[in-house]
Amino acid sequence: MSMPSLLTFTPWPAVSAAILMILLVAALYFARYTAHQAIQAAAGALARGLRVASHSVIRSLERLAARNREVLLAAGREAKERIVEREFARVAEPVRKDLAGYPDMHRRLSEAIQRIEEDQEKAAEVPPEAPGWAQAVKVVANLDARNAGAEILADIHKSMVKAHAEAMDDYRKASSERHALLRRMMPDWRMIQQTLGHVHKSVESVIGCSQTIDRHMEEYEAIVRGEDRALSVLSSSSIVYFFISALVLAVATAGTAVNFTLIARPMAEMVGGTNFIGSYRTADIAALVIIMVEISMGLFLMESLRITRLFPVIGALSDKIRVRMVIITFLILLLMASIEAGLAYMREVLLLDEMATNALLRGDNSGSLVNTHLWITTAAQMGMGFVLPFALVFVAIPLETFAHSLRTVVGLIGAVLLQALALVLRLLGNGARHLGALACRLYDLPLFVPLWIEARMQERTRNGSTSAPLHEETAAWKEAHT
Numbered sequence: 001m002s003m004p005s006l007l008t009f010t011p012w013p014a015v016s017a018a019i020l021m022i023l024l025v026a027a028l029y030f031a032r033y034t035a036h037q038a039i040q041a042a043a044g045a046l047a048r049g050l051r052v053a054s055h056s057v058i059r060s061l062e063r064l065a066a067r068n069r070e071v072l073l074a075a076g077r078e079a080k081e082r083i084v085e086r087e088f089a090r091v092a093e094p095v096r097k098d099l100a101g102y103p104d105m106h107r108r109l110s111e112a113i114q115r116i117e118e119d120q121e122k123a124a125e126v127p128p129e130a131p132g133w134a135q136a137v138k139v140v141a142n143l144d145a146r147n148a149g150a151e152i153l154a155d156i157h158k159s160m161v162k163a164h165a166e167a168m169d170d171y172r173k174a175s176s177e178r179h180a181l182l183r184r185m186m187p188d189w190r191m192i193q194q195t196l197g198h199v200h201k202s203v204e205s206v207i208g209c210s211q212t213i214d215r216h217m218e219e220y221e222a223i224v225r226g227e228d229r230a231l232s233v234l235s236s237s238s239i240v241y242f243f244i245s246a247l248v249l250a251v252a253t254a255g256t257a258v259n260f261t262l263i264a265r266p267m268a269e270m271v272g273g274t275n276f277i278g279s280y281r282t283a284d285i286a287a288l289v290i291i292m293v294e295i296s297m298g299l300f301l302m303e304s305l306r307i308t309r310l311f312p313v314i315g316a317l318s319d320k321i322r323v324r325m326v327i328i329t330f331l332i333l334l335l336m337a338s339i340e341a342g343l344a345y346m347r348e349v350l351l352l353d354e355m356a357t358n359a360l361l362r363g364d365n366s367g368s369l370v371n372t373h374l375w376i377t378t379a380a381q382m383g384m385g386f387v388l389p390f391a392l393v394f395v396a397i398p399l400e401t402f403a404h405s406l407r408t409v410v411g412l413i414g415a416v417l418l419q420a421l422a423l424v425l426r427l428l429g430n431g432a433r434h435l436g437a438l439a440c441r442l443y444d445l446p447l448f449v450p451l452w453i454e455a456r457m458q459e460r461t462r463n464g465s466t467s468a469p470l471h472e473e474t475a476a477w478k479e480a481h482t
Contacts, residue, residue, distance in 0.1 A: 073231070
């Protein structure tokens with residue numbers, strides 16, 4: 001039934017509209033209690049559902065936070081174990097060398113010290129023997145002057161001069177021998193000094209490495225204990241490693257694009273430029289396959305050298321098999337690099353042929369002139385084609401860092417998103433409860449007239465019930481006083 005037909009059930013449309021409005025308000029008024037219950041039930045159900053969803057998201061956030069914690073601690077333990085293992089290997093090498101040469105060094109030091117002691121004993125200064133001239137002079141002094149002759153004094157003088165000269169010669173000879181012994185001791189002293197200096201450097205190096213190991217061990221123990229500071233450091237480090245590795249991978253992607261440009265055109269001459277696989281040219285797919293094979297060989301080479309640990313199976317191989325894998329992957333890389341250098345040269349040849357053909361079609365005889373400097377670009381392209389495959393080998397290092405840090409970054413982003421979702425669900429739950437109250441108020445808005453009348457009647461009823469006891473008390477007081 002349409003609205004105009006509803007307004008024609010009386011001869012006056014305005015009266016019909018008023019009657020319809022009164023009936024509608026009456027229907028809404030009589031259904032008010034049920035409608036309020038329905039609105040409140042719907043709003044409560046929606047609020048409870050949103051609250052339950054918020055609690056579920058919070059529990060998921062707690063599980064994700066625990067998982068992120070475990071991943072961070074596991075990655076931190078693995079990284080610290082590798083660092084400590086490298087530091088121990090660095091300490092073991094000088095210690096092994098020093099301990100291996102310690103018996104020989106000890107023997108040389110003992111022999112040098114023994115020679116120095118012997119030379120020192122030989123170089124001791126022996127005091128000259130006391131001359132017997134004092135007794136002779138005493139005897140001459142006791143002689144009678146008449147019997148003493150000048151010949152005796154002259155002989156004594158000559159003997160004393162001769163003895164003095166002989167004593168000086170002996171002293172000089174002994175001094176020269178002592179000096180020679182001291183000079184012979186100098187190489188031993190230098191050898192001892194050099195050996196002790198080498199030992200001092202080795203000890204300082206070992207002490208420095210031990211201090212570094214102590215620091216790393218403290219950090220490792222903090223990671224094992226799961227301290228909050230260690231977790232925050234690991235989280236920040238993972239984020240930094242993620243962005244740095246992403247930047248390096250972007251640079252590697254640019255290098256891959258350059259490499260693809262170098263070999264895509266010559267590959268079209270080899271596999272055909274008009275063949276397609278789906279919507280892609282076969283030459284482009286072949287060039288991408290070559291580049292992917294080079295990157296794969298680079299990954300296997302890094303794994304065989306134990307620089308990266310993306311494939312535990314390769315790291316668990318014996319040293320003999322790993323050496324064979326290193327040789328095989330390196331030879332394959334060398335072959336692929338040589339092929340790319342040839343393709344780069346072929347690209348330059350094709351470019352020159354195209355330029356000559358275009359010049360011939362234009363009738364330009366100058367195009368036949370040969371540029372003597374074209375070998376520079378040819379050599380540059382061949383060099384790039386040969387070097388880029390080996391440069392792509394090192395993509396394995398940032399790729400490993402990116403893969404390990406990606407788990408942490410994705411976990412952190414997931415935790416933030418879940419926290420925001422829980423907050424939004426909680427806000428929506430509270431909003432649903434308030435919207436239910438608002439819907440009840442909006443439902444009562446067209447019913448303001450009957451609700452006002454109902455409020456007045458209830459107020460009058462309350463006033464009547466309170467005034468009746470007062471009249472009864474007044475009547476009883478009058479009867480008592482009369």
